[in-house]
């Protein structure tokens with residue numbers, strides 16, 4: 001039986017997507033060739049990447065709204081650099097809410113003045129700072145919508161006049177937002193969209209071409225836009241699987257449908273964390289992530305017993321990030337409600353065992 005997979009990334013993908021993807025490895029499109037042995041410029045693959053790009057915009061409600069979707073390589077980590085390379089002229093503003101924001105800040109610092117508008121680093125990133133001021137003369141404001149490691153999430157899009165850039169790696173396509181407020185969105189595929197190896201970047205028309213520096217071709221968004229995301233060989237398999245996952249989501253009813261499921265899953269688990277006297281949540285309640293729930297044992301001496309129990313219950317990937325400790329249950333779009341049920345059941349069995 002397939003495990004209940006709470007892995008933070010790479011992570012769970014829909015069963016039917018995995019099945020179609022494995023078939024395409026052997027015989028794609030009934031052409032008696034594998035998806036990964038045909039030219040990326042062949043018609044069948046060009047239609048895959050075009051479909052993936054248009055589905056991404058369609059699901060976010062950005063189709064025909066002046067945005068371009070690209071599938072690049074180098075992960076979200078390369079976007080930390082590319083964003084600054086392409087957009088930072090003099091000054092950029094960043095919100096530091098976690099490990100990934102911190103890394104984005106570090107990369108961007110090399111390109112101009114860095115204003116860190118607020119940070120929750122002092123408290124282990126256990127909350128989202130509020131009430132900060134974004135300078136009006138910044139070239140852009142960057143934030144991380146969902147902090148995969150700490151388990152916090154920004155619930156409302158920050159209000160600002162400057163261009164808005166967002167690392168949405170771990171919660172893109174999981175909830176409705178007014179996506180038209182963003183000027184640039186990026187996300188590594190392996191959290192909620194597909195396998196590792198592709199990064200989705202969505203860019204609003206007209207935001208590029210404002211920096212003076214020379215930008216190397218591979219790091220230049222305009223080059224990738226001009227070549228329809230085919231400047232060099234794209235990661236064909238990762239893009240194909242992402243396309244299948246986006247199609248799966250569309251067929252289910254899109255983001256508005258999955259958001260309801262995600263809220264239900266998160267409420268189910270957080271209710272148990274709050275009710276069960278043996279566990280405690282790690283993040284401030286109002287800032288808790290619906291994607292990555294972090295929690296810990298009240299009494300660490302029970303760790304071995306609980307770890308044995310959840311592993312025996314066919315659960316995978318529950319260990320917290322090494323920088324946070326405790327547990328992290330990642331509940332991405334493809335994780336079914338019954339997997340959350342399995343985890344809640346183990347937490348209750350554990351309580352019965354300890355308190356008996």
Ligand SMILES: *Cc1c(COP(=O)(O)O)cnc(C)c1O
Pocket residue numbers: 009074075076077078100144146147148167168169170188189191
């Ligand atoms: C995982 C993650 C990253 C890093 O992604 P890579 O593809 O490994 O570079 C960046 N930001 C967030 C929010 C993430 O969850």
